[in-house]
Amino acid sequence: MSTILLIEQILNGLQFGVMLFLMAAGLTLIFGVMGLINLAHGSLYMIGAFAAAAVAGWSGNFLLALIASLIAAAIFGVIVEMTVIRRLYKRDHLDQVLATFALILIFSEATRWTFGSFPLFLDIPAVLKGTVILPGGIEYSLYRLTIILIGLAVALGLYLLISKTRVGMRIRAGENDREMIGALGVDISVLYTMVFALGAALAGLSGALVGAIQSVEVGMGEPVLILAFVVIVIGGIGSIRGALAGAILVGLTDTLGRTLLPVLFSSFMDGSAATTVGSALASMLIYILMAGVLIFKPTGLFGSA
Amino acid sequence: MADSILRVSDIHKSFGALKASDGITLDLRQGEIHALIGPNGAGKSTLIKQIAGGLRPDSGSVTFLDQDVTRHSVAERARLGLARTFQISALAMDLTVLENAVLGAIGQRGSVFSFFRPAMKNAGLLSQARAALAQVGLEEDEATITAELSHGQRRQLEVAVALTLAPKAFLMDEPMAGMGAEGSKALTRFLQELKHQAPILLVEHDMDAIFACADRISVLVYGKIIATGSVDDIRANPDVRTAYLGEEDAA
Amino acid sequence: MIREGTLNIVILCLLVAVPAYAYVMNEPFTITLATRAVIFALAGVGLNLALGQGGLVSFGHAAYFGMGGYAMGILASHAQNYDPIFDGAFLIEGTNSMPVIWVVAVVSSALLALLIGALSLRTSGVYFIMVTLAFGQMFYYFAISWPAYGGEDGLSIYVRNQFPGLNTLDPIQFFGICFAILCLVLLFVDRLNKSPFGLALNGAHQNEERARTVGINVYKLRLVAFVISGAITGLAGALFADLNRFVSPTMFSWAISGEIMIFIILGGVARLFGPVVGAAVYILLEHFLGGLSDYWFIYLGAILLGMVLFAKGGIIGKLAKKETHHGG
Numbered sequence: 044m045s046t047i048l049l050i051e052q053i054l055n056g057l058q059f060g061v062m063l064f065l066m067a068a069g070l071t072l073i074f075g076v077m078g079l080i081n082l083a084h085g086s087l088y089m090i091g092a093f094a095a096a097a098v099a100g101w102s103g104n105f106l107l108a109l110i111a112s113l114i115a116a117a118i119f120g121v122i123v124e125m126t127v128i129r130r131l132y133k134r135d136h137l138d139q140v141l142a143t144f145a146l147i148l149i150f151s152e153a154t155r156w157t158f159g160s161f162p163l164f165l166d167i168p169a170v171l172k173g174t175v176i177l178p179g180g181i182e183y184s185l186y187r188l189t190i191i192l193i194g195l196a197v198a199l200g201l202y203l204l205i206s207k208t209r210v211g212m213r214i215r216a217g218e219n220d221r222e223m224i225g226a227l228g229v230d231i232s233v234l235y236t237m238v239f240a241l242g243a244a245l246a247g248l249s250g251a252l253v254g255a256i257q258s259v260e261v262g263m264g265e266p267v268l269i270l271a272f273v274v275i276v277i278g279g280i281g282s283i284r285g286a287l288a289g290a291i292l293v294g295l296t297d298t299l300g301r302t303l304l305p306v307l308f309s310s311f312m313d314g315s316a317a318t319t320v321g322s323a324l325a326s327m328l329i330y331i332l333m334a335g336v337l338i339f340k341p342t343g344l345f346g347s348a
Numbered sequence: 349m350a351d352s353i354l355r356v357s358d359i360h361k362s363f364g365a366l367k368a369s370d371g372i373t374l375d376l377r378q379g380e381i382h383a384l385i386g387p388n389g390a391g392k393s394t395l396i397k398q399i400a401g402g403l404r405p406d407s408g409s410v411t412f413l414d415q416d417v418t419r420h421s422v423a424e425r426a427r428l429g430l431a432r433t434f435q436i437s438a439l440a441m442d443l444t445v446l447e448n449a450v451l452g453a454i455g456q457r458g459s460v461f462s463f464f465r466p467a468m469k470n471a472g473l474l475s476q477a478r479a480a481l482a483q484v485g486l487e488e489d490e491a492t493i494t495a496e497l498s499h500g501q502r503r504q505l506e507v508a509v510a511l512t513l514a515p516k517a518f519l520m521d522e523p524m525a526g527m528g529a530e531g532s533k534a535l536t537r538f539l540q541e542l543k544h545q546a547p548i549l550l551v552e553h554d555m556d557a558i559f560a561c562a563d564r565i566s567v568l569v570y571g572k573i574i575a576t577g578s579v580d581d582i583r584a585n586p587d588v589r590t591a592y593l594g595e596e597d598a599a
Numbered sequence: 600m601i602r603e604g605t606l607n608i609v610i611l612c613l614l615v616a617v618p619a620y621a622y623v624m625n626e627p628f629t630i631t632l633a634t635r636a637v638i639f640a641l642a643g644v645g646l647n648l649a650l651g652q653g654g655l656v657s658f659g660h661a662a663y664f665g666m667g668g669y670a671m672g673i674l675a676s677h678a679q680n681y682d683p684i685f686d687g688a689f690l691i692e693g694t695n696s697m698p699v700i701w702v703v704a705v706v707s708s709a710l711l712a713l714l715i716g717a718l719s720l721r722t723s724g725v726y727f728i729m730v731t732l733a734f735g736q737m738f739y740y741f742a743i744s745w746p747a748y749g750g751e752d753g754l755s756i757y758v759r760n761q762f763p764g765l766n767t768l769d770p771i772q773f774f775g776i777c778f779a780i781l782c783l784v785l786l787f788v789d790r791l792n793k794s795p796f797g798l799a800l801n802g803a804h805q806n807e808e809r810a811r812t813v814g815i816n817v818y819k820l821r822l823v824a825f826v827i828s829g830a831i832t833g834l835a836g837a838l839f840a841d842l843n844r845f846v847s848p849t850m851f852s853w854a855i856s857g858e859i860m861i862f863i864i865l866g867g868v869a870r871l872f873g874p875v876v877g878a879a880v881y882i883l884l885e886h887f888l889g890g891l892s893d894y895w896f897i898y899l900g901a902i903l904l905g906m907v908l909f910a911k912g913g914i915i916g917k918l919a920k921k922e923t924h925h926g927g
Contacts, residue, residue, distance in 0.1 A: 423811050423812075423814050424814075426814035431812075434808070438808045438812065440801070441805060442805055443805065447802075448809075450795075451802040451813055454815070455813030456813065459795045460815050460819075460820055464790050464794055465795075467794055470795070473795070509813060512813070513814065
């Protein structure tokens with residue numbers, strides 16, 4: 044395998060990783076502040092993608108579509124938080140899982156009812172089509188490179204938000220001690236709604252960005268949700284830094300595994316068998332990575348004991 | 349010490365810069381009540397956890413019945429006969445009083461992996477459980493759901509469960525907490541009988557109760573034992589007065 | 600309010616009466632629906648042991664359901680193609696004998712549960728939910744990418760497997776087999792719940808610290824419960840595959856894990872017959888709501904949400920008064 048191809052795959056892995064980060068960051072923030080496990084996070088991802096596809100189809104403007112994905116997911120997030128989610132903060136994890144699973148059923152069917160069963164397509168905008176030449180003469184998709192930059196910008200933004208602003212201070216206070224934040228005189232229910240909406244908006248943005256590479260369809264959110272869970276288990280729950288490290292690790296492992304394992308196996312097996320074994324194993328690789336983390340550090344790489 | 353049942357030798361445990369246990373040595377001898385006192389944050393809970401097995405010391409050892417148990421789990425120590433009661437009752441609230449006691453008997457007999465005979469029809473388990481309930485005076489309430497017990501009764505059940513473990517030593521974390529004056533007195537008398545069955549390491553804030561029943565007292569301050577001795581020794585000790593009793597007087 | 604025991608007998612009678620009536624009226628489709636309900640109930644009884652009694656919220660029981668399904672699919676496909684599974688130093692052939700398939704399904708899903716449980720039980724709470732969900736998904740992707748047994752398209756088995764002395768293609772006879780298995784497993788789980796093991800499992804669920812301090816190795820206790828739980832759900836998977844004469848990666852999907860959980864919630868968590876009622880109600884909803892609207896999952900979601908928020912205890916919790924789990 045050539046170096047150029049390898050670097051391209053590393054970039055693909057990075058792009059996949061930052062997308063997972065947008066999902067995982069919201070999930071881990073919501074868990075850290077409110078103690079809630081939200082299975083419906085994948086639905087918010089889907090809502091973002093559909094909103095973007097609908098607005099892009101109507102206006103033809105990709106930037107408008109991205110803004111629509113953020114707003115739609117945030118609005119749905121606020122509605123869901125105020126009607127259902129806030130009743131779950133004090134419930135046990137089983138109730139949270141079941142109620143948010145019920146929300147998946149409702150959101151998926153409602154989307155199918157509104158948009159039909161056929162996938163929608165969201166086009167990459169003209170300015171971002173084609174490739175760029177990176178230093179070293181590597182040709183790479185401009186759109187995917189943009190995704191990586193957006194993801195890293197969001198990571199930086201989240202870091203600044205949480206470490207430098209008043210809202211961030213309240214979020215950190217909430218993570219450490221839910222009682223204390225009440226004592227600080229913060230209206231806790233407003234803060235919770237805001238955090239949930241922020242997580243939802245990130246999921247929606249992620250859905251819209253990925254929607255332009257893949258198709259936009261019902262059920263697109265849950266596989267990503269489960270990958271985001273893997274990211275959180277690896278990174279350590281409640282930690283944004285862990286989510287970033289876990290997401291990039293998972294993105295790289297998955298992408299490189301799918302490329303490299305069949306090649307690796309073909310060095311001592313015949314071609315088609317090597318492809319079969321290699322790709323089957325590659326599909327399990329990130330879960331094996333997760334198993335390894337569970338054996339050596341059950342609280343995750345950045346989790347506290 | 350020949351008659352020492354439980355021995356903690358030079359235990360160290362730090363959390364970051366905080367030295368929660370800073371070279372603690374103490375022992376529990378046959379037939380005694382050994383009270384551990386100290387101001388809040390002195391490291392009592394950390395010490396109890398290390399003795400019970402929930403926390404492993406950074407260095408030093410815990411010996412129980414002449415056996416080094418420093419690396420044993422909570423469950424292994426319990427099966428050897430180290431019986432612990434909790435500050436906040438740790439009971440299965442939806443089970444009956446008798447079922448909670450039977451749970452103790454199941455653990456003690458190692459019959460967790462018996463799958464077919466109903467536990468509540470097993471004569472051996474039942475008699476062991478009922479004997480413990482009778483000893484604390486809960487035999488009338490065996491069919492009550494634990495959640496419906498009064499606070500004092502829960503404390504009694506806590507002790508009863510410990511009694512099902514065929515205990516060789518008790519580790520009691522604030523058994524008087526939340527009890528009225530009458531309850532405290534009754535429990536004090538009970539502990540004075542119980543100590544002949546197995547010695548008691550008692551962590552308690554109720555100084556009257558401690559002065560009434562302890563045979564020896566150790567004072568823990570900032571992770572160090574600053575004094576060990578009889579009730580009179582400790583009352584007279586000037587260091588203890590400044591470090592601890594002084595605070596009490598002021599409070 | 601009636602006694603839970605009485606209610607349970609009523610439930611079993613209804614479960615027999617419906618297919619018996621359908622048999623008399625010659626409505627084989629209704630018998631098949633009842634068989635589905637019985638098989639789903641069995642899967643739920645398996646999960647309920649871990650989730651209800653043990654408090655282990657596994658969102659990955661589709662792994663065992665699928666494992667059981669593929670145990671059947673693999674053995675039967677080799678038998679129908681007269682193609683040995685392994686032909687080397689010794690010979691392993693496929694089979695179409697149900698009892699053999701069941702044993703293989705139970706053993707293989709138990710081993711899988713041992714592996715997944717040993718890793719997942721190192722965590723607890725919300726981690727445990729995420730980890731079990733992820734491992735379940737791993738087998739879904741593996742089944743898709745492994746082409747030997749149909750890959751994404753799955754495996755069709757043309758003839759239902761055999762049970763000595765019965766015609767398994769007759770719907771009512773196959774229902775009888777599934778129903779008998781469900782009854783035997785219910786009996787087994789009932790004894791298990793009342794045994795010292797069951798009491799310890801429940802005690803550790805209610806207060807883990809307490810279980811440890813009386814000398815119980817909680818990890819081992821939960822692992823054993825998890826393995827038994829997975830094995831029962833695996834058996835249900837083998838029967839489900841035989842009912843449809845088809846297995847596919849869908850059996851491994853996270854949605855199946857969620858559905859098995861729904862059976863328990865609809866009926867009542869930690870109630871012996873909770874999953875039985877839940878599965879029957881699920882099938883009824885699927886049949887009638889599904890007939891009314893293509894989008895019946897919206898209604899299912901709304902019902903589930905309503906039950907979680909407002910009706911804890913499920914249907915049995917509403918109908919029967921509280922009984923202690925272990926009392927006499």
